[in-house]
Amino acid sequence: MKRLVIVTAFLVVVFLAWQFWSADGSNPETNTASRGPQHSEASDPQPKTQNSKPPAPPEPSEIADALNTPSGDIRADLRIVNELITTFRTNFPHDGNPVGDNAKITATLAGKNRLQLALIAPNHPAINRAGELCDRWGTPFFFHAESGTRMEIRSAGPDQKLFTTDDVIFAP
Numbered sequence: 001m002k003r004l005v006i007v008t009a010f011l012v013v014v015f016l017a018w019q020f021w022s023a024d025g026s027n028p029e030t031n032t033a034s035r036g037p038q039h040s041e042a043s044d045p046q047p048k049t050q051n052s053k054p055p056a057p058p059e060p061s062e063i064a065d066a067l068n069t070p071s072g073d074i075r076a077d078l079r080i081v082n083e084l085i086t087t088f089r090t091n092f093p094h095d096g097n098p099v100g101d102n103a104k105i106t107a108t109l110a111g112k113n114r115l116q117l118a119l120i121a122p123n124h125p126a127i128n129r130a131g132e133l134c135d136r137w138g139t140p141f142f143f144h145a146e147s148g149t150r151m152e153i154r155s156a157g158p159d160q161k162l163f164t165t166d167d168v169i170f171a172p
Helices: 002-023 074-091 102-109
Strands: 142-147 150-155 168-170
Touching: 074 102, 074 150, 074 168, 102 142
Parallel strands: none
Antiparallel strands: 142 150, 150 168
8 A cells, every 4th residue: 555655646646747848948949949949941942041030921911002082981991990990800810909099000000010911011101200200181080899709989070179060980
């Protein structure tokens, strides 16, 4: 009986040590971060040299191509901006809406996110010098997150003043 208790205790200690070793990342066989990036000849047919450039980020999507075009109107523009935000949420389901002020939200939609997913080109004509996404009259959109998955988008309208009677609002 004493021998069974000793063997059981030994197995428990070995199991716990293995769990701890695997969880803290100190196992050199499973911790790829400590060994640097792993490449195989089969998956990387062209070896990288010291002068090679990192891969270019993907091209921006075409969702925003019609934003603020003369053939559209402000309601179409608001639908496009909503589609940008909806597409972001689809690609980042655990993040919800992009957050922050207009410039931060615009930067996120333009590719400053962990996937470098550009839903709008960073040099799109609807983005002003301050990095804000603007309506067809040049006024930055006002974003109000109603929840993690609902975003109200407001255009100041032709008078270029927010919260007046000519504002146009997209509320999902």
